[in-house]
Amino acid sequence: MNFQESKTKENLARSFAAECQEGARYQFLAKMAQQEGYQYMSMLIRTLAHNEMSHAQQFFNKIVELGGNQTQNIDISAGYPFKSGELCDILLQEAENEHGSAESIYPQFAEIARDEGFKDVAELFEMVASVERTHERTLRKLHENLKCDCLYKCESGKHSFKCDECGTIILDKCAPKTCPLCKMGQGYYRIDFSIN
Ligand SMILES: [Fe+2]
Ligand SMILES: [Fe+2]
The missing domain is CATH 2.20.28.10 (Rubrerythrin, domain 2)
Structure with a gap:
């Protein structure tokens, strides 16, 4: 299938946008953790932010590689979270976001990419999903231990x-x-x- 007409093009753009926003939210969260005195937790969250920017770059590179100079702009419509709360609540919200990406969104995007004949893109979505799974575990553990004061x-x-x-x-x-x-x-x- 032609990349320009594919659903995969849109899914890559949505994934790029989602990863950028996740990277930004993790930087805000890292700052919050630092301000509350949790320096080591802050460092762990900064690593997550760094990972998200790396995922964003991979999605960006794929769009450029497959779209060439025909891709000037991609219009996308999607929902992105703007939730707030205490550090402990946000850790849980982010764990749940990661769960959605790892277990539902990226596996679906991979299946669509495979159906449309973009095997490399399908593999990229699957590799990113497996990292998001580890992010979910980290965030959930931080949330659970912070909640019971047993960090x-x-x-x-x-x-x-x-x-x-x-x-x-x-x-x-x-x-x-x-x-x-x-x-x-x-x-x-x-x-x-x-x-x-
Ligand atoms: Fe990511
Ligand atoms: Fe993540």
Whole structure:
């Protein structure tokens, strides 16, 4: 099928727009986490933002590659979230967004691309979907642990908590409120997803 007439062209443009907006929202969220003292969480969210911009670039490159100079502008209509809330609520909203992308939107776009004869694009959607699945897991875990105030606790015994600022390792049931070496706050301690 001709790319210009395909549904895949529109789906690539929608995906590009969605990834850019997700990247922006994650930067806002990272700033929020930082302002609340969760430096390590902020760094994890910044990594997600970076990943989304990389996905956006792949979609952009595909449009340019397949559309050549015939693609000047693509009109798209789509819904994008503008929800607000506390840090903990936003983590859950974003986990749910990621779930939608990973399990429904991108798999559908991949199927359409395959039907239209764009095998590379189908594979791209599938690869991005598998990353979004890992994003969902990260965000859900952050949400769950923040909600029960156990980001820095290990109920099942002593755990080694590491300060991301100075490298101090503390073997205890919870990370110290202030790092004994560098005096930075608890938010600098690494969040280990195997905790709880
Ligand atoms: Fe993404
Ligand atoms: Fe993502």
